[in-house]
Amino acid sequence: MVTPNELLAEIDGIGRDRTRGGYSRHVFDHAELELREWFTAQASARGLTVLPDGNGNLWAWWSDPGDDAVVTGSHLDSVPGGGRFDGPLGVVSALSAVDRLRAEGFRPSRPLAVVVFAEEEGGRFGVPCLGSRLASGSTAPETALGLRDESGTTFAEAMSAAGMDPRLAGPDPANLGRVGRFVELHVEQGRGLIDRGSAVGVASTILAHGRWRFRFTGQGNHAGATPMGDRADPMLPAAGLVPEARSAALRFDDARATVGRLRPNPGGTNVIAESVDVWLDARAHRDADTRALVDELSGRAEELAAQEGCSVRVSEESYADGVSFDSGVRDELTALLGAPALPTGAGHDAGVLSARTPAGMLFVRNPTGISHAPQEHAEQDDCTAGAEALTEVLRRWSR
Template sequence: MSLLDAIADVGVDQRRGGYSRHGFDPVELELRSWFVAEAQARGLAVETDRNGTLWAWWGAPGDRAIVTGSHLDSVPGGGAFDGPLGVTSALEAVDLLRARGFTPGKPLAIAVFPEEEGGRFGVACLGSRLMTGALDPDKARRLTDPDGVTLADAVRSAGLDPAGLGRDPVGLGRIGTFVELHVEQGRGLVDLAAPVGVASSILAHGRWRFTFTGEGNHAGATMMGDRRDPMLPAAMTIAATRKAAVAGARATVGRIVPNPGGTNVIASSVTLWLDARADDTPRTRAVVADITAAAQAAALAEGCELTVTEESYGDTVHFDPVLRDDLAACLGGVPALPTGAGHDAGILAAHVPTAMLFVRNPTGVSHAPQEFAEPADCAAGSAALADVLEHLAQ
């Protein structure tokens, strides 16, 4: 049984399909405990840093470490591979290296970052953003999940001190090179007929919250001309989102929440979340500006108010070209390709030499139950990661 098979029953979402595993919830805590047990069974020393990232060290912790890993959380109803494949492949790479008789000449660690997807608290790459100082710790502590639980309360329940959240120069300073393996979220490797590739870049991307406020009322007793219905400008904003995403940009509304949410009730407010991505910051900001303008016009026409809040943003990431080319050569000339998906590696790339390995996804589907990678390609990914770690940690 593979390591992915060992966690296949953890966090299954019977309503949505796929998996729902969110930062510091009982399911993710179960997975964290599973990782600790697997790491310790391999003789790795495990510690948890101030932001909840797990570190499993092969040998003594130290500076200039070669670090690999990923995350264990998912989007709501996500697939089995996004995140956990990078964690299980790291453990399998350790097994392969030991079978080869390899002993690292540099400190080597596996890192498991919390809440990479932002599925619970709304900020993607939460652990790596806190570590690098990209997220203000006071703002982070006030983040709430859909049930009103704050991040401060969640980390406290997980045994961490919320006062310790924030920039961690000591932890960040230990990373000499970071390499994250991930299932490809797209069809690039399928089209290139390659089981493994390396990343070249990540699109600029962010999340914005649009809240339309109108007047709640009775669906049957309120004449159409008397309504201030926030659902209408929300719907028009969703339509504007598709029109604004041009020239390779991507814009998505994947979540909409009406309040109070009754079938026979005109909503008093509607909140939707926009995910926007493009090649660079000017183009991403232009897409958001177009959508915001359309939302403002629609709100005004319906007599509603609009509030727009930026929840997270990351500029275009260009992975270290020297490291990228070195690893591609180490793996026999595998292809390099860009991605539209964000990762903890993308946050770390502004601070330390960082690279990513991708494993072929035969359908290109991700963030959905149909996400998949063939067992042979997963094995090729673990072997490639072992080759890379051996190359870097000599």
């Protein structure tokens, strides 16, 4: 029986980012494809049948696919320079749970599957939970297939290069219709379990969250030949939006607003930018607060742009309403595991699936409280406790 940490050690060298630190594993790139091959081999070695769907998700079935199935899993992709546990911990814990159940001679009386969802982080094509969004129909295939990465490659082209048929992308009632219950294990992205003194927790809610692009447009020109008073420099309103985001978020109840990416065009050191793209991540407990926060920042962006003789265009790239996980599932998990329930500000595939089927989440304590960074961590004993908790849930649900 292999532990989660032993399985994580097997993939430790895949996708290491020598520049940023941590890991950069993006959907259909070399590292993520290597992880897919690793997962397929691991699942097959356990007697699971791996069936890819048309959206890049991998479904590994213990028995023949069937209705009212119990499904667990997570993702293998990462943010740029991400941590070791975000995503893969849920996948390796699912494999470890299968080992534990097999070792005790357990045979599920309901179909049971482990799933790996594609592009959960949106690190390459910008839309998070893209695999589960496509499968559930919450993102249209024509929209997804036209998404472009930093090099200009479309999602459709990336799928084709990875040996997949983009024409098969879209709603997947065959697989999602089989799911009777879904549970996702994930490293906690925060300090909730530290404060509660517990190794394992249960998710109660997910903040409403989305991503918006602010494109500030001015006049590109020569950095040395253009007097300061003759400029329409979009970098100034773009930079001004960063502190405005923090100030605006503080005016709402426990809201979060972050500028994590900024891209000038053409991006030369001695060039006044023609345009600057700024990406905003905004989250709040209430959908109305998230929308109001973005509306306020959009208005402020227009004011900043006008002051510099520039213009701005705001476009929504993704949005997910707040999630309250099924109360029956949540209460059953907390009672079964003796674990506390806690909210999370991070989005997950379980949140997408919760609109279609009873779903829940387990969290494993992160002693640093840091995620989406190389310092993300989980102790070996806590990872083992998480795998044991997941095993108990699968055992109970698949009887």
